[in-house]
Amino acid sequence: MSILKQLKTISSNISILYVEDDQTLLESLSTYLKLIFDHVDTAEDGKSGLEKFNQNKYDIVITDIQMPNMNGLEMIEAIREKDADQEILITTAFSEVPYLIKAIELDVNGYIIKPINFDKINTTLYKVVSRINMLHENERYKTKLEEMVKQRTAENLILQKEKIDNYEKTLLSLVELVEKRDTYTGGHSLRVAKYSRLIAEHMNYSKEECDLIYSAGILHDIGKIETPDAVLLNPGKLDELQFSIIKEHVTTGTKMLSKIPMYKEHSKIIAQHHERYDGKGYPNGLKGDEIIPLARIMIIADAFDAMTTNRIYKPKMSLSSALEELDRFSGIQFHPEVVKVAIEVFKDLTLEENIIQLPATEMEKKKFAFYFEDQLTCTYNKTYLDLFLIQNKNTKKAKFINVLFIHNYGIYNDKYGWDKGDLLLKSVANLLRKHYKESFIFRLHGDDFAIVTNKKVSIDLSIFKDLVSKSNNLIRLEYKELNIKKEQIGSLLDLEKLLLVDKINI
Template sequence: MKDDLSLKIESLQEKGKLFSVLYVEDEKLLRDSIVQFLSKFFLHVDTAVDGFEGFEKYKKKKYDIVITDILMPNMNGIELIKGIKEENKDQEIIVISAHTDSSYFIEAIELAVTGYIMKPVNFNQILNVLNQSINKLTAFRENELYKNQLELMVEERTKKVFELKEELINNYQNVIYSFVKLIERRDAYTGGHSERVAMYSKKIAEKMGLSEKECELIYKAGILHDIGKIVTPDSILLKPGKLTKQEYSLIQEHVEVGYEILKESPMYKDISKVVYAHHERCDGSGYPNGLKAKEIPLLSKIMAVADTFDAMTSNRIYKKRNTVQKALEELKKLSNISYDKKIVQSAIEVLKNIDITNYIDQEPVSVIDDEHFAYFYKDPLTLLYNSEYFDFSMEKNSDSNNNFQCLTILYLKNFTPYNKKYGWNQGNKFLKEFASYLLDEFSEFRIFRIFGDDFALLHRVHANIDVDKINSIALLQRSGIYCKLKHISLIDTHISTYEELQEEEQG
C-alpha cells in the first residue's frame, strides 16, 4: 500500500504536466534547487531573478501558477503579487519566504495567496500546496467543460469546489499556526503558555456549561491569543528579567496586532474579538480599551482568568511559580475586582487538581539556550557575565544540588591608583584585556565581573588556580596591578546571591 507522500507525488506528476509555472527568486542556489524539483512535475517551468523580470514575463505569457519570494531587488514579492492580481484576480500564487514581518504576511493573506511557505523549504509542504493549487485549477477547468451537462455532474463538481475551498481554509489556518510555532521557537515560555491557556480556558468554559461551539472557539483563541507577539522585539519578548514601564507598554501592543492579523479572515473574526479583550479587567484597569465587567465578552473574561492562572503557576527568572492552591487563592481574592466571580469559581473547581510539575518554564535547558539567555546578562565592557547573572547562577545552583562546587574570586589590587594615574579610558582598556585573558585561560569556567574591578570564576568541580601564574602575565607586569585570590567551596558555604557574596567578603 502506498504511503501518503507517494500518493501526493503521483497525483502531482499526473496532473502537473498540463500546467505552467513561473518561479521568482533572487537566491540562485535555492532557485536552482526548486526549479529542479518543479521540473519533475510540470511541463513548463520559467524563472525570474526579481519581481520586475517576473512581472514582465507574466505579462507576455500568462502562467497557471506563480511562486515568488518576498524580499527581492527592483520589485519585491508583494508588489509583484499586486501587479499580477490586477492582471488576473484569480491567479494562483504561492509565497516561499524566510521573511516573518507581520505586515508582509498580512498583505500576502489579504491578496489571497494560496499558500505562504516558510524557509528553509519543506518539500512535503510544497507538495501539499501545489496539489491544492492543481486540484483547484483542475476543478475550475472541468467545471467550465461540464457546466452544461447533467445536474448530477454539476453537483459533483460543485462539491469539489467546496472541498477545495475547505482545503484553502485549512491551508490558511496552517499558515496562521506556523506563525504561532515561530513565536514558540523564539520564546519557549510563550509557546507552552499559549497551549496551557487554551486548555485551561476550554475546561473553564465546559464547567460553565457553554456550548461545544463556544468551547472549541475559546480553545482556538487560546492557541492564537499571543500571535501579536510576532512583532514584539526579541530584546523585550526574550528578556529574562522584569520589564520596564516603557517595555511593558510596547509588549501590550501585541493585543491590537493580534486582533488586526486575525480580524481580516472571516474564519477568525470571532476569535479576534476574544483575543482583543483578553487583557481587559472587570474594574476597568486592563488594556487596550479599559473595558469594565459587562463590556468585556464572556470568552475574553474566561481567558483572562486562565491566562493569569498560568502566569502565576509558571516559573519566570524574576519570580518563582506559585502552587496551584496559592494561585487559586489569589484569583479568589481578585474576584469581582479584576475577574468575574462566577468564572473564578468554575476555575477553582476544574483547576484545583491540575498537575503542573512538568510544565515549561523560562530557564535554559541546553548549552545553546543558556548562551542565548545569558546574552541579556553580559557586562557591556568586558563581555563577561554580570552580577545579575551571578545571582541567577548561584540561586539555580542552590536549587540543583550544587552543579557548581568551586567559586574563586580574583581581586585586582592597585587598580584604583592605575585609573587615577592613566584615566578611565585606559582603565577600561585594561579590564577588557584582562577579561579576554581570563576567557582564554579559563574557558571551562563561568566567569563574572563583580564589584567593578574584581572577577568571580565558577567551576563544576574543585579547581586550583595559580595566582602567581596570573600575576606573571605581561599585562599585569607592565601595569603594576596584581591579583589576590580567594577560593570558596560551595559545598561548605551557602552563597546564592551577589549580596551574600558581599557579606561573605565583609565578614
C-alpha cells in the same frame, strides 16, 4: 506511485509563470518545473512578471516576495484586481514574516518555504494542480444533472476545507515561530488554550464556544511576531519602554486575525485578553461586563499560567498559592464569576514541573548570553546573579557562594594600564572556569567574582600564583565562603549587605 509521477500525470496543459530575481534559484527551479509542466515562463521581477501575466493566461503563478522594480506582493495585488481566482503560490522564508502576513491578507493559495525542498514543492503543486483540474472539471459538468452538481459542491467544500487548513497551518507556524524565538515562554500558548477550554466547559459553554476559545488561546500571542527581538527575547524584567512595546502585540494580533473571516470571532477574544475587571488593563481599559465572556476566561487562564511557570526573574507559585492569588484579585483583575469556576477547575490540576527558563540549546545560550554575560570576562554578570538568587529561593539548587576578591586591582591598573588590568580579569575568569567547571561563575563589581555551587567547595588560591607573580606580588587574592540558606541570601542585595556587614568593600 510517487507524488512526482502522480504530479506529472495530472499536469498536462498546465501553464506556469515563475517570477524570481535570484538568477541561480530562477534557473534551478524553472529547469525543474519544465521537467513537469509543458509550458513554463519566467520573469526576473514583479514588473516584467505582471506584463507577462497581462499578455498570457497562466494556471499557476509562483513568485518570490522581495524583488526590485515591483515586489511580489505588489504584483499579486495587481493580479488579484484582474483575476480574483488566480492560483498564486509564494516562495518565502520565515525571516520575511511581515510580508508573509500581507500574503495571507492577499489570499495566496500556498507557500513554498526557502530553502527549497523539492519533495515539499511536489506536494504543494500536486494539491494546487488537483484543485485546478477539479475546478476545470466543475466547469465542464456544471450543466449536467443535479446529482453531479451536488457531488461537485461537496468537492468544493473539500477544497474550501483545504484552504482553511492552509490558513491554520500558516498561523500555527507563526505561533511556533514566536515560541521558537521566545524560548522562555515555550508551550505557554498551548497551556492557555487548555486552561481556557477547561473553564469554559465547566461554565457550560457549547462545544463550538469551547473549541473557539481553545483555538483563540493557541493564537492569543501571535501578535508578538512583530515584537522586536531586543524586547521579546529579554528573559529579565522589562523596563517601562519595553513593556509599552510588548503591549502592542495585542493590537497587532487582533488586526491580523480580524482580516481573515474565519478568525474574526477569535480576534474579539484576543483583543481583550489583557483587560482587567477594574478597568486598569490594556489596550482599551475595559472593565466589568464590558469585557466579553470568553475573554474573561482567557484573562484568568493567561495569568494562571504566568503564575505557575518559572521565570528567570520570578519563581513559579505553588498551585495553592496561585489559587489564593486568583481569589485575592477577584473583582480587581479578574471577573468574580469566572474566578469561582477557575478555582474549582484548577484545584485538582497537575502542573508541569519542568517548565523553566534556563537555556538548553546552543542557540538559546547565545540569546541568553546577550543579556546576562559579562562582555569582558565571558562569565555571567551581576544582573543574572540577582535573578539567579531570586530563582534559587524556589529551586534551592545552589547552596554556597564563594566571593573572590582581587585586592590592589586599582593600583595595578594605575601602574600597568587598563589593558593589562582587563587581561588580568580575563585570566582570573579563565582559571575559575577551568578549575570549577560545575559551578556558576559571576563577575561582581569590577574586580570581584562569585562562584556559586551546590556543594561546599574551597577555593584553591594557588591556581592564581602565576598571576600574582607576574604582577610582582602587587595583587593579592582572598575569598569568603557563604552558606546561602544559613545567611538567607535571596538576592544580590542580600549578598551585598552581608559583605558590607563584614566590612568588605565589593
